Amino acid sequence: MTQRSNAAASKQPPKLSVHQRSRVLARKETLSAYLFLLPSLIFFLGFVVAPMVMCLVYSFFDMGLNMDEATFVGLGNYFEMFQDAIFRKGFLNTVIIVVVAVPTVTAFSLWVSSAIYQMKAFTRSFYRCVFYLPVVTGTVAVTVVWKWMFNPYNGLINQIFDSVGFNWLGNPKTALACIIMILFTTSIGQPIVLYVAALGNVDHSLVEAAQVDGATKFQVFWKVKWPQIMPTTLYILVITTINSFQCFALIQLLTSGGPNHATDTIMYYIFDMAYKYHRFGYANAMGVILAIIIAIFSAVQFKLAKSET
Amino acid sequence: MKKLLALLLALTMTFGMVACGSKETTDADQTTEPGTMETGDTANTGDTAEGGETTGDATAITIWTYPIGKFGDRDSVNELIAKFNEVHPEISVTLELLDYTNGDTQVTGAITAGTTPDIIMEGPERLVTNWGAAGKMVDLSDLWTDEVKADIEATSPSVVSACQLDGKYYEYPLCMTTHTMAINYEAFEAAGALQYIDEETRTWTTEDFQNALKALKDAGATPVNGIVYCGGQGGDQGTRALVNNLFSGTYTNAEHTEYTANSPENVEALTLLQTLVNDGLLVADPAAQAADELQQFANGTAAMTFCWNASNKAQYAADVSFTPFAMAFPSDDGEPELCGGIWGFGIFDNGDQARIDAAKTFIQFVCDDETQAAASVQMTGFFPVRSSLGNVYASTETEADADEFLTLMPYLGDYYNVTGGWTEQRTLWFNMLQQVFSGTDAQTAADTFVESANANIK
Structure with a gap:
C-alpha cells in the first residue's frame, strides 16, 4: 500500500512556481491566439500575400497565354512602361481622378454629415440611406442609368441643358469629368455614414466648453471637432484614394478608355494589356507600380494626418 | 466541463468536414450519371463548369457558348443537350453562357488558371488565331474527312482555310453569314x-x-x-x-x-x-x-x-x-x-482523352447528325457551312427573313479574321x-x- 502510494506520488507532475505557471499559461494563450488566427492567416497568405509575390515575380517576365514560354526580361517591362505614351496618359488621368475625387468626396461627405448628424434619428437615417444607395446598387446598374442620362440623342442631361446631340462621354474634353462625377456619386455613401457616426461621438462637453469660452462655430469645428474626427478622416482619405486609383468598372462599361485614351487609367490599361493583349508580365509590372504609387499616397496621407493631430 | 465542450466542438467540426467531403463526392457522382439527371440541372451547375471528369463508363464535359443566335439562350441549348443525351446518355454536358463583353476575359482567366471548358463555340478568329495558335486547342483533323471538306468547300473554300492553322484544324464549323x-x-x-x-x-x-x-x-x-x-x-x-x-x-x-x-x-x-x-x-x-x-x-x-x-x-x-x-x-x-462570320466548335486540350472523345461526339452530333444538323443551324439564325444541308429555312416561319440575307451571301468577301x-x-x-x-x-x-x-x- 505504501509502495503503491509512493509510486503514485512519484508519477505526479512536479509542482510549478507561480512564475512558471504564468509562463505556461501565457504560452497556451499565445498558441490559442495563433490557432484562432490561423484560418484567416491562411487565407491572407494564399489570396493576398502569394498573389502579390507572384505579381512581383511575373513582372520580370515576358509572358503570354503560354506560361511555360515565359522569358526573363529583368526590368525590361518597367523600362518599357515609362516609354509607353498610353501608360503615361493613363497615369496622368489616374492622378487627375485621385487629386480631384479624393478631396471633393471627403469635403462633400463632411459637409453633408455636419448638416445631418444632429437631425432626428429618422431623418438622419433617411439621408444616410439616400446617399448610401449608389454604393449598394450594382456598378453595372448605376452605369447603365448614367449611360442613358448621358445619351447624346435622348439622354436626360442633354434635355436639361438643351444640348441634344452633344456627346458628353464621347468628347475628350468632358469624358474624364463625367467619369469623375459618376465616381463621386458612388463614393460618397460610405464616408457620409462614417462621418455621421464620428461626429456623433465627438465629446459634447468639450464643444460646450469652447462655446462658453466664446469660440466661433468655425473655431469649434476646427479646434474641437476636427481633431476628434481625424482618425475617421484618415480612414476615409485612404479608402477613397485606393478606390479612385482602382477605378475600373465605370471606365470599362462607359468609355473603354476612350475617346482617344482620354479616360484611360493605369487600372484599365492593366486590364487591357492582360486580357486583350495577353501581356501578363507587362500588366503585372504596371500592377507593381500602381501598388507602389498607392502606398506612397497613403503614407503621405498618414504622415500629414499625424502632423495634424 | 471545458474538456467535454472542447471534445464536443472538435467532434462537431470533424463531422462537419466529413459531411462536406461526402457532399462533394455525391455531387461528383451525380455529374457522372447523366441519365439520372435533368438537363436543366446539369446546365445550371456552375461549380462543375471548371472542367468535366471521367469516372467509369460515364464522362462529364463542359461547353461554353458565346451568344450566337439561340446558342446564347439557356433553354434552347439545354433542349439540344437533352436531345444529345437521348442518343448518348453516357456523356453529361454542363453549359455555361458567355457574352461578348466579358467572355474573352473569362476564357483568358480560365486558360491561365487551367480551368478551360472542354468545348467552346465561336469563330476562327478566337478558336484558331487566338487559342489555337497558343497551343491550347485540340487538333480536329480527324473530324475533317474528305467528304466533310468537299461539302464545306462547295459552300465556301474560305471556311475550310479559316478553320485551320499550319495544317491543323482547330474549329469544326456549323454556320456562316455575311455581316x-x-x-x-x-x-x-x-x-x-x-x-x-x-x-x-x-x-x-x-x-x-x-x-x-x-x-x-x-x-x-x-x-x-x-x-x-x-x-x-x-x-x-x-x-x-x-x-x-x-x-x-x-x-x-x-x-x-x-x-x-x-x-x-x-x-x-x-x-x-x-x-x-x-x-x-x-x-x-x-x-x-x-x-x-x-x-x-x-x-x-x-x-x-x-x-x-x-x-x-x-x-x-x-x-x-x-x-x-x-x-x-x-x-x-x-x-x-462583305465581312463573313463563321461559327463552330473547338475543343480545349485538357489532357483527358476520354473527355476529348466525348467532346468530339457532342460536336459531331450537333453539326453532322442527320436529325439535328439543320436544327442546330436554325438555332444560330445563320446559314449552314455544309452545302448538303441546303436551305435549312425552306418552308419555315423565318424563310422570308433568311432569304433577305441569302441575297447578300454572294457578296461574301475574304475571311481575313485569321490574320x-x-x-x-x-x-x-x-x-x-x-x-x-x-x-x-x-x-x-x-x-x-x-x-x-x-x-x-x-
Whole structure:
C-alpha cells in the first residue's frame, strides 16, 4: 500500500512556481491566439500575400497565354512602361481622378454629415440611406442609368441643358469629368455614414466648453471637432484614394478608355494589356507600380494626418 | 466541463468536414450519371463548369457558348443537350453562357488558371488565331474527312482555310453569314432616298450613299443619319466593312500576313467619313459600341445601322416600328465585299482523352447528325457551312427573313479574321477611328494603326 502510494506520488507532475505557471499559461494563450488566427492567416497568405509575390515575380517576365514560354526580361517591362505614351496618359488621368475625387468626396461627405448628424434619428437615417444607395446598387446598374442620362440623342442631361446631340462621354474634353462625377456619386455613401457616426461621438462637453469660452462655430469645428474626427478622416482619405486609383468598372462599361485614351487609367490599361493583349508580365509590372504609387499616397496621407493631430 | 465542450466542438467540426467531403463526392457522382439527371440541372451547375471528369463508363464535359443566335439562350441549348443525351446518355454536358463583353476575359482567366471548358463555340478568329495558335486547342483533323471538306468547300473554300492553322484544324464549323448594314426603309422613303439604293440587289455606290445622306439630312427623317460607333471592339466588323468598301480597300493582304488599313483606298475612305461627320451627315460616337448604335437604330433615332445580320434582326424585331432593310455596304464600284462570320466548335486540350472523345461526339452530333444538323443551324439564325444541308429555312416561319440575307451571301468577301494579332488589332482599330474623328490626319492615324497591328503578328 505504501509502495503503491509512493509510486503514485512519484508519477505526479512536479509542482510549478507561480512564475512558471504564468509562463505556461501565457504560452497556451499565445498558441490559442495563433490557432484562432490561423484560418484567416491562411487565407491572407494564399489570396493576398502569394498573389502579390507572384505579381512581383511575373513582372520580370515576358509572358503570354503560354506560361511555360515565359522569358526573363529583368526590368525590361518597367523600362518599357515609362516609354509607353498610353501608360503615361493613363497615369496622368489616374492622378487627375485621385487629386480631384479624393478631396471633393471627403469635403462633400463632411459637409453633408455636419448638416445631418444632429437631425432626428429618422431623418438622419433617411439621408444616410439616400446617399448610401449608389454604393449598394450594382456598378453595372448605376452605369447603365448614367449611360442613358448621358445619351447624346435622348439622354436626360442633354434635355436639361438643351444640348441634344452633344456627346458628353464621347468628347475628350468632358469624358474624364463625367467619369469623375459618376465616381463621386458612388463614393460618397460610405464616408457620409462614417462621418455621421464620428461626429456623433465627438465629446459634447468639450464643444460646450469652447462655446462658453466664446469660440466661433468655425473655431469649434476646427479646434474641437476636427481633431476628434481625424482618425475617421484618415480612414476615409485612404479608402477613397485606393478606390479612385482602382477605378475600373465605370471606365470599362462607359468609355473603354476612350475617346482617344482620354479616360484611360493605369487600372484599365492593366486590364487591357492582360486580357486583350495577353501581356501578363507587362500588366503585372504596371500592377507593381500602381501598388507602389498607392502606398506612397497613403503614407503621405498618414504622415500629414499625424502632423495634424 | 471545458474538456467535454472542447471534445464536443472538435467532434462537431470533424463531422462537419466529413459531411462536406461526402457532399462533394455525391455531387461528383451525380455529374457522372447523366441519365439520372435533368438537363436543366446539369446546365445550371456552375461549380462543375471548371472542367468535366471521367469516372467509369460515364464522362462529364463542359461547353461554353458565346451568344450566337439561340446558342446564347439557356433553354434552347439545354433542349439540344437533352436531345444529345437521348442518343448518348453516357456523356453529361454542363453549359455555361458567355457574352461578348466579358467572355474573352473569362476564357483568358480560365486558360491561365487551367480551368478551360472542354468545348467552346465561336469563330476562327478566337478558336484558331487566338487559342489555337497558343497551343491550347485540340487538333480536329480527324473530324475533317474528305467528304466533310468537299461539302464545306462547295459552300465556301474560305471556311475550310479559316478553320485551320499550319495544317491543323482547330474549329469544326456549323454556320456562316455575311455581316451587312441596314436602313430604315420608311425613313429613306420619306426622304426620297430610296432612289439611291438598288432594292433588288441591295447594293449602292459610294456616291449614292452620300446622296442618300444628304437627302436624309434635308428631310430630317430621323435625328441622325447614321452613327459610326467606335467606343469599343463590339461590332467592329461593321466599321471595318464600311471603311474597306467605300473605295474598295482591303483590311489585310491576300496572304493574311499584314494589315493594310493605311492603303490609299482606306485612307480615302477614312477621310471621306471624317468629312461626312464634320458636315453633320454622319455622327461619330466614341462612346458607343455596336449594341448602342443598334439600339438607336431600333429606336428610330438613326436611319441606318452598320452592324446588321440575321441574328440582330431577330434580336431587335420587337423593338422596331419600321422596316429594317438589309443592305450591302456602299462601294465605289457597286460591288461590295462583305465581312463573313463563321461559327463552330473547338475543343480545349485538357489532357483527358476520354473527355476529348466525348467532346468530339457532342460536336459531331450537333453539326453532322442527320436529325439535328439543320436544327442546330436554325438555332444560330445563320446559314449552314455544309452545302448538303441546303436551305435549312425552306418552308419555315423565318424563310422570308433568311432569304433577305441569302441575297447578300454572294457578296461574301475574304475571311481575313485569321490574320495574326487579330485580338490585339481590334483594340487598335477603334482607337484609330477615335483619333480620326477627333481630328487626327487619316493617313497618320492609319499608319500608326498598321504599324502597331503588324507588330503583333507572330
